[in-house]
Amino acid sequence: MNRPKHQQQYDPKIAGLYDLGDTLGRGHFAVVKLARHVFTGEQVAVKVIDKTKLDDVSRAHLFQEVRCMKLVQHPNVVRLYEVIDTQTKLYLVLEYGDGGDMYDYIMKHDRGVSEQAARKYFRQIVHAIWYCHKLHVVHRDLKPENVVFFEKLEMVKLTDFGFSNKFCPGQKLETSCGSLAYSAPEILLGDSYDAPKVDVWSLGxxxxxxxxxxxxxxxxxxxxxxxxxxxxxxTIPPHVSDDCKRQGLFLYMFTTNMHKCVLHLSHTLETLFTCEIDYQYCTPSCKEVQASHSLAFNFL
Incomplete structure (x- = not known):
């Protein structure tokens, strides 16, 4: 019996190291599969790319994705363990987040999550992006669907660097990419743009x-x-606390002023480690940064 067109036959074992399991997600040229390491039993996520379907633009995006993920080694970024290249497929072996993504988490809370929880998770995302920008890496597809939960670690991690790229400070990028509801105006207009700015808008x-x-x-x-x-x-719903509204956080993040935007990301990061918060949720690297920063800026 012929298999449906949307289904493809994948090798049940990759290079003798990983057993492929259930499908976690699909894209235009790739499918993400749950897999298990043959010898250690560790669960991983494997992004399987069909190289025969890639055009030049897609190949370039794939190259940048691998390049940027190898460069950004951070506790709040999903780790790329290894890349396995075969004649027709490329396998990206990734750290597996067992708690689902942030979009599903938000959709379970009609009036938003508690501001304490929002602070906890947003702090980690900001720290990851701050580190990316420090290495001159822009993500360009920040959205809740690309933030995954690691329940045992009580952490969230950033994933899907498919639109990421390296940038030079002061030089603008021109590629239009990302998702409409999360994209900055300059990307949607097709204008050239400052790389960090578009990530900060999406963070907002x-x-x-x-x-x-x-x-x-x-x-x-x-x-x-x-x-x-x-x-x-x-508009900000009435259930949002007055304390949160007073901070003007959205006003700074939803801005076309690049200077204010970058300053705000820096100040936001600093306040995450100087205001009164519960440090049990900080990653080790977060605590190191906290020790080296003293400038406070109100957050939530």
Whole structure:
């Protein structure tokens, strides 16, 4: 019997090292499979790319994804363990997050998660992006679907660097990429843009969703959503605390002023380690950064 077109036959064992299992997700040229290491029993996520379907642009994105993930070694970034190259397929063996993604987590909370939980998880995402930018890596596809939970570690980690790239400070990028509801205006307009700025805008969308329970710029159709983004029109629900509103966090993150934007990311990071928070949720590297920073900036 012929297999349906959307199904493909994958080698049940990769290089004799990993047994492939259930499908976790699908993309245009790739499928993500749950796998287990033959000798250690460790569960991993394997991104299987069909090289025969890649065009030049897709190959370039794939090269950048591997390059950037190898470069960014951080506790809050999903680790790329190894790359296995065969004649027709490329296998990216990744750290597996067993707790699902942040989008599903948010959708379970109609009025947003508690501000304590939002602070806990957003702090970790900001720290990961700050580290990426320090290495001159821009993600360009930040959204809750690309943040995964590691329940045993009580952590979240950033994943999917498919649109990531290296950038030179002061030089603008031009590639339009990402997802509409999370993208900065300059990307949607097709303008050249400062790399860190577009990530900070997307961080603002993630934070808004955490505390409000829905996206700030989301209408019935793409045209209306685009208009909202261009006009930066959003409202903060009444259930959000006055303390959170007073910080003006969204005002700084949803800005086209690059200087304010980068300053805000730096200040946000610093405040995450100087305000009164529960440090049991900090990763070891977070605590090291906390020890070296003294400038406080209000957060949530």
């Amino acid at each position: 969308v993630i934070l808004y969703m955490l505390v409000c329970g829905h996206a700030p710029f989301q209408e019935a159709n793409d045209s209306e959503t685009l208009t909202m983004i261009m006009d930066c029109k959003y």
